[in-house]
Amino acid sequence: MKRIIIGALLALLKALLSLLYSILKIFPVQGKKVVFCSRQSNEIPLDFILLQNSLKEKDEEIRCINMCRHIGYNFLDYLKFSIVMLKSMYHLATSKVCVLDSYWPPVSLLKHKKELAVIQMWHAIGKIKQSGLQSVGKKSGRKAEYADFFNMHKNYEYIIAGSKSWNKFYCQSFGTTEDKILNYGLPRIDYLIQNEKKNRDKFFEEHPQARGKKVVLYAPTFRRNMQSRWFDISKAAGHQNLVIIVKNHPGQHDQYRIDDDNFIYADNWKTLDLLCACDYLITDYSAIALEAAALNKPTYYWIYDYEEYLLNNGLNIDLKKELAPYAFEDINIITDKILKEKYTYDKYNEYRAKYLFDNIGQSTLKICTLIISLLGEEKK
Numbered sequence: 001m002k003r004i005i006i007g008a009l010l011a012l013l014k015a016l017l018s019l020l021y022s023i024l025k026i027f028p029v030q031g032k033k034v035v036f037c038s039r040q041s042n043e044i045p046l047d048f049i050l051l052q053n054s055l056k057e058k059d060e061e062i063r064c065i066n067m068c069r070h071i072g073y074n075f076l077d078y079l080k081f082s083i084v085m086l087k088s089m090y091h092l093a094t095s096k097v098c099v100l101d102s103y104w105p106p107v108s109l110l111k112h113k114k115e116l117a118v119i120q121m122w123h124a125i126g127k128i129k130q131s132g133l134q135s136v137g138k139k140s141g142r143k144a145e146y147a148d149f150f151n152m153h154k155n156y157e158y159i160i161a162g163s164k165s166w167n168k169f170y171c172q173s174f175g176t177t178e179d180k181i182l183n184y185g186l187p188r189i190d191y192l193i194q195n196e197k198k199n200r201d202k203f204f205e206e207h208p209q210a211r212g213k214k215v216v217l218y219a220p221t222f223r224r225n226m227q228s229r230w231f232d233i234s235k236a237a238g239h240q241n242l243v244i245i246v247k248n249h250p251g252q253h254d255q256y257r258i259d260d261d262n263f264i265y266a267d268n269w270k271t272l273d274l275l276c277a278c279d280y281l282i283t284d285y286s287a288i289a290l291e292a293a294a295l296n297k298p299t300y301y302w303i304y305d306y307e308e309y310l311l312n313n314g315l316n317i318d319l320k321k322e323l324a325p326y327a328f329e330d331i332n333i334i335t336d337k338i339l340k341e342k343y344t345y346d347k348y349n350e351y352r353a354k355y356l357f358d359n360i361g362q363s364t365l366k367i368c369t370l371i372i373s374l375l376g377e378e379k380k
Helices: 002-024 046-060 075-094 105-109 144-149 164-174 187-206 231-237 271-277 289-294 306-310 331-340 346-355 363-375
Strands: 035-039 063-068 098-101 117-120 158-159 214-220 242-246 262-264 279-282 299-302
Touching: 002 075, 002 105, 035 046, 035 075, 046 063, 046 187, 046 363, 063 075, 063 262, 075 105, 098 363, 105 262, 117 363, 158 346, 164 271, 187 289, 187 363, 214 271, 214 331, 242 331, 279 331, 289 299, 289 346, 299 331
Parallel strands: 035 063, 035 098, 098 117, 117 158, 214 242, 214 279, 242 262, 279 299
Antiparallel strands: none
16 A cells, blocks of 8 residues: 555656746747756755866856756755756756756656757766666665656667667666767866876875875765675784775765874875875775776775675676785785785786776866757757
8 A cells, every 4th residue: 555655756746846847948949058967965066067168168148957966865964965856857847958867857857858968978987887777776766666757868868878888788787778978088088197196195284194105095986775894994903004085875874083193184185186196006896906907006995895785786897807916805815915915916907908998088188079969959
């Protein structure tokens, strides 16, 4: 009975949203208007900022609207997200281009004007872990009924990816075909390459105690409905030649702090800026590993819950096979390698060649060119 009632309420909600949107579509399309939607955080994502700056440089008349709100963890957060989502419907009805970096319900749920082109950039340049439709029904994914009701990941005209090696996984994740995928990479990669030295210098100015030591960034992936054990990194404490920067995933809210001078909690720093500053990256299943690869940063994978993660979320590549020299369940093995061994690049270079896209450094230009062409296009 409960499921029947919930189903009826959801159907009513869908009908009301569709009715509201049909009214909003009466308003005319504004020719040079682009709406950017994200639920990654309450701030405008770096990829959006870089794109918008470039668009403005090319054409000052282009109007960029940002609809950014993290869905949160309590009723008030849900309410605020719902308000932003409703506001976005007006902009979807009156824009020629919509750019996303995550799933945005109104984009997939509603029937849009023919003038609207939707670009799904996602928030990574690869699909190391399964996501979207791949993880539906799994512990860390959405329920199948939810995915079906909200038409998850529908209505995308273009999908931005990294290397072509990821294409089949993007097709599975978004329920699409390969002809919609553009292997451009993301603007953040341009940013990393252009700002590596500047951010590294800034980090050491703020943290002079890290000079002369091996600086390690620990940046784990998001674990929905799974227990994070990232505090076990405390086992690395006591190495005087090692400084560890702890940067929790922005979506993870189980915080834990270690009282040790060799641990730096850079809460006011962006993860990408910290990636520029570090000597080594320790991660697990996060796509930050690909961003590190773009900078050729030595990377280790602390996969303490590998079998559990395979079961509850799923992976698209076998880390134990493809990255065997760098993937370990014991954090002490990783710290010992960092302190005592020279990083071997043979397997890492194979990984970079396979999973990084071509012409690194031109992502912003390519996506901007696409957006501008869509703004000037008349759809029939």
